[in-house]
Amino acid sequence: MKVIITENYEEMSKKAAELIIDVVKKNPKAVLGFATGSSPIGLYQNLIKDHKENGTSYQQVLTVNLDEYVGLNAEHDQSYAYFMRTNLFDYIDVDKKNTNLPNGVAPDAKAECDRYNALLAENQQDVQILGLGSNGHIGFNEPNTPFDSVTHLVELTENTIKDNSRLFKSIDEVPRTALSMGIKNIMQAKSIVMVVSGKNKAEAVKGMVKGEITPALPASVLQLHPCVTIVCDKDAASLL
């Protein structure tokens, strides 16, 4: 596990973007695993800037996102489908037909998870971007999710509902369930780039990097992956 500590969010975003751009330059048909949340927004802004200034093309990539809230359709402004369009896809030359997220309004959640797992089985991520929940979750894999899990329906913890409520009008509007890639789907990626920022993540970062490898802290599984880069600002790294 390589840890890069940066001065602030801006530098973290720039460094992490360089790693992703490198993958796309080496392989224009790369499979890119994307994440949502506040952490990767700056990274995406750097991808857009590079696309505009240097012409890095996403025309041939295929994208797979980690997760989606159950019950929010792609037009809902808090859905992860909407997030990806408005923070990245609308501003680069990706073919929208090649962008994939779990469908949060699929009538049969189990069938939707099976569909997504089949897609991932065919398309190993060249790089998977991750954020980190303050309780150590990755994607929406909450504490005690088995390491061999694949895409599944998740009951969000109170901690996550509270953390994510800042983006909704009220906490009652935060969906209680989500569809998420499992830990096994994340670990299948050839490489992983995680972005983490802020003091509220410091405890989880410490556990992830230095703690016991345990489902109680899902991100600790990354210690077992051969090619992980954690890019974190100094606040997130303050307990290392």
Ligand code: GLP
């Ligand atoms: C959400 C997402 C995760 C994300 C995490 C951290 O619950 N499902 O993929 O990494 O929260 O979000 P943030 O970056 O906003 O702190």
